[in-house]
Amino acid sequence: MFLCTRPLSVVYGHGAAWESTTEHASTRLKFFDRGAALVELAFALPLVMMLILGMVSAGIAFNHQLALTHTAREGGRYAATLPVTNFGSIDLWLAEIINQAVDDSTGSLDDGVPGQYICVAYVHPNGILDTDKTTKRIIENSVLADAVIGESCFDDDPGLVKLGQRRVQILVRRDTDFNVLVFSSTLTLDAEAVSRFEAAGGF
16 A cells, blocks of 8 residues: 655645644734723723722712711700800800810811811890800801800701790801812812700700
8 A cells, every 4th residue: 555644744734834823813813902902991091090089089078078967966965955154154155065066076177177167156036144145156267266146157947936945056067179080179068956955044
């Protein structure tokens, strides 16, 4: 029987060439895939960064808002049961409530905080004594102002106004930055609370 090995070697030779061509094509495809992935990343990365920064900024702002709400409520509760007669004047009583509000804010209303503003008012339109008259006092950007007689922090519950009940108002406010990559804005956060003054005979 006559056997010829040449065509077999030729076949093997073509197979090697085909495998080599396939390898080059696969390498080119991988190169193009990597390039396409880099282009997609270049487009997607800024959007992802904007989303992350926006979420972080929103989270910080939300945390500050919770702190302000807590401060207003706790300040109102504290003031409602604190007799004015424990202090030498209504001015000192209001200053004490302001200091307590700063302590309750867990840093959100500390000195140096942008837009720091705290207003505390003892409200009693029918008051006659100096320690029983409507009086407010504020601290703004770390500057404590003198008490102002006859003014409140805001217009509150019409029912309480009609009844002429003694009450305490707390208004707190601060600024916070909202950043989304190239976009930046300053938000003003605030919270307020009204509590009926319950320190009987303590005015």
